[in-house]
Amino acid sequence: MLKVYLSGEIHTDWREQIIDGAKGLDVTFHSPVTDHDASDDCGVAILGAEPDKYWHDHKGAMVNAIRTRKGIADADVVVVRFGDKYKQWNAAFDAGYAAALGKSLIVLSGPDHQHPLKEVHAAALAVAEEPAQVVEILRYVLTGKVGS
Secondary structure (H helix, E strand, O other): OEEEEEEEOOOOOHHHHHHHHOOOOOEEEEOOOOOHHHHHHHHHHHHOOOOOHHHHHHHHHHHHHHHHHHHHHHOOEEEEEOOOOOOOHHHHHHHHHHHHOOOEEEEEOOHHHOOOOHHHHHHOOEEEOOHHHHHHHHHHHHHOOOOO
């Protein structure tokens, strides 16, 4: 069984596209919490309120890092998606962390990100533009066959 961690952008359905496309393959998927408010507020919800926004965010980042580190460490393949709308520093961090751990890294990003992500792309084993391409990579890795 292949364990895949789906990291990055949370504003589109790219995760669902990959999960649906991979039905029938021997693969399990994990991801960070994709509910933006829950992710931002988990630290203060669990550890107590913070009047300073910096510490509010810091608590959330630390609690989320427990899940993220575990997910990346346990994964055979890490897919990191960079979306169009927001600067996703956390996604870049996850890609670097996965590369540092020697994980097989697939980056999913559009052509507009080719230059700003050139170092991240250089660390990846594949750079895809569409979720369907990620599915085909997973299919090939598991079956040795190209195409459905």
